Amino acid sequence: MAVDFNTFLSTARHILDCRLPVLIRGRHGVGKSEVVYQIAVDRAMPVVERRASQMTEGDLLGLPDTTDLADGRRATTWNAPDWLVQACTSGVVLFLDEVDRATTEVRQGIFELTDSRKLAGWVLHEGTVVVAAVNGGEHGDQYQVNEMDPAELDRYTVFDIEPSIEDWLNWGKDNVDGL
Numbered sequence: 001m002a003v004d005f006n007t008f009l010s011t012a013r014h015i016l017d018c019r020l021p022v023l024i025r026g027r028h029g030v031g032k033s034e035v036v037y038q039i040a041v042d043r044a045m046p047v048v049e050r051r052a053s054q055m056t057e058g059d060l061l062g063l064p065d066t067t068d069l070a071d072g073r074r075a076t077t078w079n080a081p082d083w084l085v086q087a088c089t090s091g092v093v094l095f096l097d098e099v100d101r102a103t104t105e106v107r108q109g110i111f112e113l114t115d116s117r118k119l120a121g122w123v124l125h126e127g128t129v130v131v132a133a134v135n136g137g138e139h140g141d142q143y144q145v146n147e148m149d150p151a152e153l154d155r156y157t158v159f160d161i162e163p164s165i166e167d168w169l170n171w172g173k174d175n176v177d178g179l
Helices: 006-018 032-043 057-059 084-089 103-115 138-144 165-175
Strands: 022-026 048-053 063-068 074-077 095-099 129-134 157-161
Touching: 006 032, 006 129, 006 165, 022 032, 022 063, 032 048, 032 095, 032 129, 048 084, 057 103, 057 165, 063 095, 103 129
Parallel strands: 022 129, 022 157, 048 095, 095 129
Antiparallel strands: 063 074
């Protein structure tokens, strides 16, 4: 069942307060990204946006490095990417866009972020909230997206968005000349 943006915002607020990840599904151009930035304004938090469709494993995990251990051996460590460091050291709205267009490897890493709030030894800041957006769901067959399996969807509270006329008029007041 699809919900409008007013319903989404009033419900998602409580889910995000519990630090549970939210997934927004809907057609392109309806305002999914816009509402994520609205959530950030309402929470007075910065947005860290990542387009999962453009990420590789290195963009997700960072780059390998070596470290010298006390006993003289060496070990591989990871230099985390800046966005992950920010999401782990301060409260942000971590916005993962186009998750259903990402490679399987990137999506597997996102599993850990959404399930355990950690990735490669880095733990998300207690104030960080995770919101993802996709074009899949009911309209998925209209897009070049990958199906999200039940285990992947289970990591989110999923909202199928269908804007109402009232949603559009509220948005249009501030964004369209003459309204």
